[in-house]
Amino acid sequence: MADSQLYSRLLxxxxxxxxxxxxxxxxxxxxxxxxxxxxxxxVGVITSDGAFDFVFNICVPSDHPVNSVGVPEDFEVAALSHGDIRRAPRHYPPGSDVSSAKLKKRSLAFSASSGDNPIIPAGGGAGFSISTSSREAAVLLLPDGGASMDLRRKQLFRDYALKHADRWYRFLNKDLGRMVENGSVYLITGVDKAASWGVACFSQDTSEGEVSLELKASMVATGNVKYSWTSTEVSPIAARAGPDEPGNLNQAVFLRGYKVMLRERFAGLRGAVKVSPVEDAKPRDLFPRKSYVPYSDVKSSSSRLEFTATGSSGPTEGDAVVEYFPEPIHVYHPADMINELILQDVQTASVAVTHDSDWISVLQDESIIPEGHELYRRLLEKYPLSTSEEGGVFFNSFDTSREISESPVSEIALKQVPEKNAAPLHAHNREPGVRLLLLGQSESGKSTLLRQFQRMYDHENFEKQRISRRPIIQSNIINSIRTIISAVAPKIISPRIDSGRSSPAEASVDSISVPGSIAISAPEGPGNSSSDIEALAATLLPLLDAEDGYERGPSVVQNLAGQLIPLPAVEMNAEQTYEVVRRSDASRVPFIGSKELETETQLRLQSMCGAVVRLWKNPDVQAILKTKKIHLEDNPGFFLDDLSRVTAADYVPSADDVIMSRVETTEPSQHTFEMQPNGHTPSSTWSIIDVGGSKTQRHKWLTFFENVNAIIFLAPLSGFDQCLAEDSTINRIEDSWTIWKEICSSILLAQVDLILFLNKYDVLERKLKAGIQLSKHIAGYQDRSNDVKTASAYLKNKFTAIHESHSSKRRSLHSFFTSVTDASSVSLVSTVRDMVVRQNLVTSDLL
Ligand SMILES: Nc1nc2c(ncn2[C@@H]2O[C@H](COP(=O)(O)OP(=O)(O)OP(=O)(O)O)[C@@H](O)[C@H]2O)c(=O)[nH]1
Ligand SMILES: [Mg+2]
Structure with a gap:
């Protein structure tokens, strides 16, 4: 290990x-x-030889002499006022030391006979003798004492760093070509300075008795006192003393400040710096290699003094040869790993900053600083993670009442929740109760499970929702029809899709005239030729247009900045005056239906019900669907077998219809339940958070990890032969394994109970019975039997193995095979309820 690294590690x-x-x-x-x-x-970086490599200062103008190498683009002066800096001129009294080990120290008396210069330094005597019996030690001696200064308004610098981080790295690595690592930029908020110093460190494999050193004073031509080390030690000790030209209080022995890291994946940072235009440069283009192995063993040769046993006249500091490492090496700093972990955990953040006082505040009288994961864990326990408007994230170690511009991470996300009962959550001030988070890929059944909870524990509101669920069911039916027509009569539907959903007048099927909402006389009986099927399908095109009609409504609104933002698709709320529905087809366009449009669509569906049934039941259509491997019955929101009931003019969705209908969640929502006592458990308030599961939604998950008591992770087993709707290259089961891995290994969730719902068991069973081979889609399944018991056990084992190998701490996992649409899952809901409540009663005093 380089001497500078050993020294810093120990101190x-x-x-x-x-x-x-x-x-x-x-x-x-x-x-x-x-x-x-x-x-x-x-602003600068710590070099591998243990210096601060200054680049520019943000408190003085760009044309100030100290900013002679230039300043980054859009430079602003961070103006400080009187009183912003706290100064302690005698922070270190003369002769003080900072030592990692127990030290015996004594002042050396002046001795004329030894040839010492007749000087009396500030610390008194002619220097200091130190000795220790530790196996390793680092020592800083300050013969003349030292001063400290610290910024009081740290928030000013933190916000400045968050705002400018990106430009700083561009300036350093693109403009100046410094090749600094991501995370190495340091904004100084405090420094300890001395006029003179002696530093020394050593590490031996075995304790070889006492190690002694002397820091001796001598006078230089200017009349100032200079120090140098002498030793009688045989073993190598690294030691330096300075400065060469004493006189100024300009020697920095300790730095404090913000370490700044941009979002970039660990792996992305490897490799040489690419030269590309600044505008196009992404963070990964900006950095050289990086390694976060703390104290990684690098060739150690810099400034080591080899003392020999030749009495008190050992070599002086001036004899040391300082070598520079040709390659940039990672200089360990605890804030770097903390920033890395913050960025890993807060995927929405583009920059992380950590102040030295953060990790210092969680040290516990340890002789060696704990590794970064441990510091991070302690920080999470102590402070909330907060985000800034610029997408920065940091530990909020300040009094939040004084910090206006920030808010806890969870609050930021919940601000977007259009739920009346969505309450901002604060890490240290949350409402008592159980917080349950539902996670899993899209269509895994999260919202369905939530509705089962509502059905059981918030029956009144669940009942109120039923009528407002009707447009979703209409939309589900229309999607099924669209799927059929696309499969059996692509010719008549593709041009419509290609032309961006043309109006009925522009439809390509002008051979059939379709009056608005009047009953259609469709061809009777099962059609046996493809033209019959096409003709039948064409009669249904107005239904697809009916859905298009909704899109004429305001699907976007303008915010204050004049930007168009899509209206969110939300789970239905009976009190809303209009419904926002999101189709789950390829176009994924939100649309809004007024009551009139909804009624009109219902009438259209009713009038076309016969034709839809004929198309759906047509044996040729069934055959084509089978060939194309389209299993509509297993698709979400399937109502074609119930058409006459669900298209009736006075149709009110049943509770089961509500459960079976499908609407994609595009904004997280929080739902509160008052759980009554039930014999096993006392009454309690539950908050269940439902999030969107598609890839574009997952970055929002993390904002809800704070203070969650349990997570129900839904993994739909039936997805083994399907790809994600949003990414046709990713198998659904493999995607579930990937996200499950991330959940299990998240440090933020290390204490959280995980409940695994291996869902859509009913669909898995149907698929396997229909002859779909699991082994064709999951290579590892090999020649195992294709029955549901063997298959589900195999899939479950995969999940439990991931849980075991990726959880940072041992914890139990509760897993269930479920079909959350099934009425029997209602009893499961109460099992989960009892389990979570019992667990929380044991582990906390929340209830
Ligand atoms: N047959 C069957 N269908 C299910 C099961 N679980 C959910 N579904 C259906 O699958 C569809 C998707 O469920 P959702 O609850 O909306 O899925 P989600 O996880 O909330 O999806 P996103 O909101 O996109 O993240 C719904 O139509 C449910 O009725 C199940 O166990 N069996
Ligand atoms: Mg959902």
Whole structure:
């Protein structure tokens, strides 16, 4: 390990900030900088040899002499006011030390006989002698003491860093070609400075008795006192002392500030820097390689002093040869791993910042700083993660009442929830009760399960919803018809789709005249030729147009900034004056139906019911669907076998219809239930959060991980022969395994009970019975029997194995085979309820 890394590793645990092995400013910097050294507002990086490599300062104008290398695009001065900086000029009294190990220290007396210069340094005596019996140690000695200064208004810098992070990296890596790693940029908010210092460190495999060193003072030509180390040690000790030219309080021994990391996947950072235009540059183009192995063993040769046992006249600091590593190497800093983990967990964030005081505040009197995961875990327990408007994320370690511009992550997401009972959630101030999060891919059955909960525990509202579910069922039916027509008569439907859903007048089938909502006289009897089927299908085209009619409604609204934003598709609410429905077909266009349109569609459906049934029951149509492997009965929102009932003019959806209907969730929603006592469990308030499961929705999941008591993960087993609706390259079961893996391994969820619903068991059974071979779709299934018991057990094992191997802590998993549309799942709901409540009674005092 490089000396600088050993030194910082050992002294980081002292909680004073980042210890610099090279406290002196680089002497190629302008005098305006070197005179004072590191200042608050400096932006730079820690180098592998343990120095702070200053680039620019945000508190002075771009034309200030210290900003001589330039400033990033859109540079703004972060103006500080009187009182913004807290200064402690005598923070370190003369002769103080910061040491990782127990140290014996004594002042050296002046001795004329030894040839010492007759000087009395500020610390008194002619220097210091230190000794320790530790196997490894790092020591900072401050013979003349030192000062500290810290920014009081840290929030100002944090917001500044979040806003400018991207431009900083561009400036450093594109404009200046520095090849700095993502995460290495440091914005300084505090520094400890000294006029003189001695640093030393060593690490031995075995304890070889006491190690002793002397830091001795001598006078230089300017009349100032200079220090140098001497030792009688045989074993190699790395030691430096300085400065070479004493006089100024410009030596930075500890730094404090914000470490800044942009969103980029770990793997994406490997490889050389590509040269590409700045405008097009993505974060991955901006960084060189990176490694987050803390204290990774790198060739250690920089500035090591090999003391020999030649009495007190050992080599001085000036004899050390400082070598520079040709390749950029990762310099360990605890905030880097924390930022990495934040970005992993908060997928919506584009930049993470962590202040040194964050990780310092969770240190626990340890001699070695814990690794990043542990610090992160402690931070999660202590502070909420908050996001800024720019998409930045950070631990909110400040008093939230004083921080106006930020809000806890979960609140940000819940602001979008169009539910009346959606309450902002604060990590430390949440309402008592159970929070249950439903997760799983799209069409896995999350909203269906929620409706089962509503049916059981919020019956009144569930009943009220029934009528408002009718347009969704209409839409589901129309989708089924569209699927059939696309399969059996693609000629008549494709041009319509291609032409962007033309109006009835422009429809390609002008051979059949279709009056609006009047009953159609469709060909009688089962058609046996493809032209008969086409003709029958064509009679139904107005139905598809009926749905198009909804799109004329306002599907977008304008926000205050004049941007068009789509109206969200929400689960139906009886009090709404209009319904927002989202089709689950390829076009995925939201549309809005007024009461009149809804009634009109119902009448159309009723009038065409006979034709739809004829088309659906037509043996040729059935044969084509079979050949094309379209199993409409297993598709969500299938009502074709119930058409006469569900298309009646006075149709009110039954409870089962509500459960069977399908609408894609595009915004998270939170639903509150008052659970009554039931003999096993006391009364309690439950919040169930339902999120969208399609890929475009998943980034919102994480915002609900905070304070969740249990997660029900729904994995539809029947998806083994299907691809995702949103990505035809991804098998649904494999997608479920991927997200399950992420849920199991999430540190944020390490304490959360996981309940696995291996759902759509009924559909799996039907598919296997129909002869669809699991082994054709899941390679690992090999030649196992294709019956539902063997297949479901195999699939379940895959999920439990993932849970076991990816959970960071051992925890139990409750898994069930379910068909959540089935009435029997109602009893399961109460089983889950009892289980979660019991678990929470045991683990917390929430209830
Ligand atoms: N046969 C059968 N159908 C189910 C089952 N679970 C859900 N469904 C149906 O599958 C469809 C999709 O269910 P949803 O609950 O809307 O799926 P989701 O997970 O909320 O999907 P997104 O909102 O897109 O994330 C609905 O029409 C349900 O009726 C099941 O176990 N068996
Ligand atoms: Mg849903």
């Amino acid at each position: 980081l645990s002292k909680g004073a900030g980042y210890p610099l092995w090279l406290p002196e400013p680089y002497d190629d910097l302008p005098p305006a900088y070197t005179d004072g050294g590191v200042s608050i507002g400096d």
